[in-house]
Amino acid sequence: MNRAQKMAWLFVVTTSSALALSAAAVLILYFIVGMPKALAGIGFIGIAGLGGLAPAIFKKDRGKVDFDERDRAIQQKAALTGFLTAFLFVGVTCMLPFFILGPHGAIQVKWLPMIFMGAGISHYLVHSLVTLEQYGWRDKENE
Amino acid sequence: MNRTQKEAWFGLGGISLSLCIFVWAGVKLFILKTIPEGITRFWPVLVICVFMATSIVLVRRKQSPAEVESDERDKLIKYRAVVACFVSVWVLLAAATGIPQLVVGVKGSIPVWLLAFINVGVLLIALLVYSAAVLIQYAWGQKDCGR
Numbered sequence: 069m070n071r072a073q074k075m076a077w078l079f080v081v082t083t084s085s086a087l088a089l090s091a092a093a094v095l096i097l098y099f100i101v102g103m104p105k106a107l108a109g110i111g112f113i114g115i116a117g118l119g120g121l122a123p124a125i126f127k128k129d130r131g132k133v134d135f136d137e138r139d140r141a142i143q144q145k146a147a148l149t150g151f152l153t154a155f156l157f158v159g160v161t162c163m164l165p166f167f168i169l170g171p172h173g174a175i176q177v178k179w180l181p182m183i184f185m186g187a188g189i190s191h192y193l194v195h196s197l198v199t200l201e202q203y204g205w206r207d208k209e210n211e
Numbered sequence: 212m213n214r215t216q217k218e219a220w221f222g223l224g225g226i227s228l229s230l231c232i233f234v235w236a237g238v239k240l241f242i243l244k245t246i247p248e249g250i251t252r253f254w255p256v257l258v259i260c261v262f263m264a265t266s267i268v269l270v271r272r273k274q275s276p277a278e279v280e281s282d283e284r285d286k287l288i289k290y291r292a293v294v295a296c297f298v299s300v301w302v303l304l305a306a307a308t309g310i311p312q313l314v315v316g317v318k319g320s321i322p323v324w325l326l327a328f329i330n331v332g333v334l335l336i337a338l339l340v341y342s343a344a345v346l347i348q349y350a351w352g353q354k355d356c357g358r
Contacts, residue, residue, distance in 0.1 A: 144290075147297070148293075151297055151300075155300070155334070158304065158330060158333070159330055159334075161326075162326040162327060162329060162330035163326070163327060163330065165323040165326055166323045166324060166326060166327050169323050170323075171323070171324055172322070173322070173323045174320040174321065174322050174323065175320060175321060175322075175323050175326065176318070176319070176320050177311040177312045177315055177316075177317070177319050177320065177321055178312070178317055178318070180307075180308035180309075180311055180312070180321075181308050181309065181312075183304075183308055184304055184305055184308040184309075187304060
């Protein structure tokens with residue numbers, strides 16, 4: 069497993085755990101304390117930030133070349149797919165309130181950073197999944 | 212002028228036109244609160260359709276054999292333009308989701324049609340950045356060749 073695969077695995081694990089824990093926390097808190105306070109469970113999304121430590125955890129091996137044309141093509145394809153997914157996410161989240169609340173509805177601005185955060189998370193998650201898919205998930209020949 | 216440059220020029224023209232129409236329609240519909248009546252309400256769609264049809268015909272037209280279709284330099288220019296486009300989208304999105312909090316306050320609200328405007332506006336500006344980045348890089352390349 070090469071460096072890009074290890075980093076992608078860390079992103080997938082941290083982001084998936086963050087999303088699952090947040091969903092579970094919001095659901096549990098909803099039944100205990102009700103809706104506005106239950107949203108505090110979204111705080112578990114912060115776990116996804118641990119994925120950002122991947123470049124520090126999996127450092128480059130100075131002794132050998134670990135990035136070639138194939139890796140570059142894989143990274144480009146993964147970045148493009150991640151970006152398109154993020155833009156799709158933004159498109160859907162921007163248009164849904166318009167169709168649900170109607171053209172004269174209003175939305176609180178505190179929700180807007182959630183769109184940015186969701187776009188970022190969807191980008192990194194899809195980027196990592198596409199990277200792993202193209203390398204073959206557990207393929208050890210990429211070392 | 213190769214295909215990438217032609218595409219970038221038509222992209223720049225088309226997106227600038229779309230942005231103007233987009234802003235005009237937004238001001239008319241949501242700020243002046245007037246709904247255009249009769250045939251005049253269809254002219255922006257007509258202009259965009261004519262522009263798109265012309266662009267498709269001109270861009271799809273066979274490249275002259277005297278000109279190179281695309282080489283390594285074109286690929287690098289496109290790659291850098293895409294990176295500029297990605298970066299501009301993230302910066303614009305961060306601004307579009309952060310600035311309303313500064314304007315109306317944390318507990319304030321904005322009309323939902325503004326979200327649709329943010330979405331389409333960010334898309335159009337990102338495409339504009341892509342086309343401009345391609346043309347600027349070709350212009351820099353020509354300047355370097357002239358030295």
